[in-house]
Amino acid sequence: MQTLPNPLGMPEALDGVRVLDCSQILAGPFCSMLLADMGADVIKVEKPNGGDDTRRMGPPFIGEESVAFLAMNRNKRSIVLNFKHPAGVEALKRLAKDADIVIENYRTGTMERLGLGYEDLKKVNPGIIYCSISGFGRTGPYANRAGFDLIAQGMSGLMSFTGVPGSPPVKVGVPIADMNAGMFATYGILTAYINKLRKGEGQYLEVSLLEAAIAYTVWESGSYFATGDVPGPLGSSHRLSAPYQALRTKDGHITIGAPNQSNWERFAIALDRADLIDKDEFKDNASRFVNREALEVELEKTLVTRTSAQWLAAMEEAGVPAGPILNMSEVWADEQVQARDLDVPLEHPTAGTVRNIGLAAKLYGTPGRITRPAPIFAQHTREVLLAAGYTADEIGKLVQSGAAIANDI
Secondary structure (H helix, E strand, C coil): CCCCCCCCCCCCCCCCCEEEEECCCCHHHHHHHHHHHCCCEEEEEECCCCCCHHHHCCCCEECCEEHHHHHHCCCEEEEEECCCCHHHHHHHHHHHCCCCEEEECCCCCHHHHHCCCHHHHHHHCCCCEEEEEECCCCCCCCCCCCCCHHHHHHHCCHHHCCCCCCCCCCCCCCCHHHHHHHHHHHHHHHHHHHHHHHHCCCEEEEEEHHHHHHCCCHHHHHHHHHHCCCCCCCCCCCCCCCCEEEEECCCCEEEEECCCHHHHHHHHHHCCCHHHCCCHHHCCHHHHHHCHHHHHHHHHHHHCCCCHHHHHHHHHHHCCCEEECCCHHHHHHCHHHHHCCCEEEEEECCCEEEEEECCCCCCCCCCCCCCCCCCCCCCCHHHHHHHCCCCHHHHHHHHHHCCEECCCC
């Protein structure tokens, strides 16, 4: 059996790929973080008035550093350019000459007005891959609207079927529209990059929070297309299968995944409720789904007689997919999580030791790695501009004019 790859001394899949990340907050930075984790050189281009807005989000803070910023910006270098200053615009164009990818999430039309749109950068680098992330897309009647994760969750349908029946609207607990937009942006960028390797052509691509959220409504949209029925909230229950949900025990809840017939029968036997197998209302998945409320009552009659730990042990022995519902403290203490290198500490120059979520995609030949903490504001401006061909005197003039900010440490 293979063990987890040791990244030391092994090549990285995106080594040599340069990304100019002009985005902020979550979707764009999540995308560029995923690329950076796989070896891309990500230059985070921040605005002069404090940089990425997540630098000020909180509490919590570690020292003066926002946890929100630290979580999304590891493995990157920070420079600050003022796009309202012609020299700042020119500096980005100069950096774009040697870049492979540009990511931005400004309002529709903003980068074009600044002279930094795709067509502008394509003139200095025909092979550039340029990704725009927005709330609603760059075309259509909502193209000029501002968008946030919460708005996209509401307008995508997600909030209409999240929660329990009769509850007020509930959003998904994590910023799923933002993060899924970042994931789709990564997918689109890498697809475009593969095409560039094959055909030598860069291209423009765009991703919206609204479409990224709608893309996750696979069961709900599919059911609506087929029946015309509008789905509502089901708590933790599955849209198409039963039992597949959280169920109450003597001291809490556990999750049970027993939707197919073999798992259902093993589950019923493990509960010592083989009588349920032969009941017409529970005989197959379709019947169990239609009668899931009655099924839940029957299952919990038995489950409440023993603790969660006792039932989980019984389910494991019977081969029934089941699990506990863990809080964050319990997640990070879990032996499987610990065994998978998911807790990665890094030393930050001002925040001290910062823990990071490790890589979910584990490549065994070209593994990703987390080696650099989130940057201090403008930490790498001089370093990046020097590498782009600016002299120290030219950089000094940029800083003095307000076209750039440098904060060497």
